[in-house]
Amino acid sequence: MSTPAAGAGRVVVVTGGTRGIGLGLAHALLARGCKVVICGRSDAAVTKALAELDGDVTGLATDVTDRAAVQALWDHAVATFGRVDVWINNAGISAARGPFAEVPEATVADVLRTNVLGAYNGSAVAQAAMAGQPGGGWIWNMEGFGSRGEHQPGMEPYGASKRAVSHLTEALVRETKGTPVKVGFLSPGIVATDLLVGDYDGRPDEFEKVKKIFNILGDRVETVTPWLADGVLAATKHGARVAWLTKPKAMGRFMTAAFRKRDIFADTPTPAAAGAR
Incomplete structure (x- = not known):
């Protein structure tokens, strides 16, 4: 576990930092001595997260789909912490x-x-500004299901989006090779969040079927995010990948599953029944 010295006053922006993995990263980075800037979709969400x-x-x-709004987030971070x-x-x-064919067009557009x-805007704003600041900086993009070509029925919009982010x-x-800007990949694996559970809204029976696999391969936010924060702060190599659920770890989980009883969803709301949303 890293000590507060690991962050040493480094300023970190976490988009989507008001819930789930983002909020967990904010907690972990603050514990490691970082100065943290978060954003969310609404003032209420940001205010609630800051109180925690x-x-x-x-x-x-911040609306991450709006380049000007993302630039305003950068400007807010610099105005507050200097860089x-x-x-x-x-x-x-x-x-x-x-x-x-039944996923609404508006839903697909929202996800993409x-x-x-959102990742493109954040990367573009950060790259341009970091290239001109002393010491440059790091940009990390979050991987997910689909990043390496995984396929599963019903996951097309999300999987396509993560493939594109990769x-x-x-x-x-x-593009940034040889510049002061370094770029990395963050891969949290399967994490028990409302985002994961929400994939099964309207299909609670289907969730019960896959829950066993999730409990073998998945983890809780408070388990994964401190490890990710350590990886981000320790990285030195351009193009680094900080991945929690590696193939050897997954194989080990399956081999020991019969001897380990886990419920990573103990405090997570279950999927809504059809028509409940």
């Missing part, structure tokens, strides 16, 4: 699972805009 966080932290309601050392594009949404355009991150790694 302890340390040098500020926040701003930004690390920018984590964590903001993301998913969609309730459903047959390919938030996950892909592509743009790989492109950014190449």
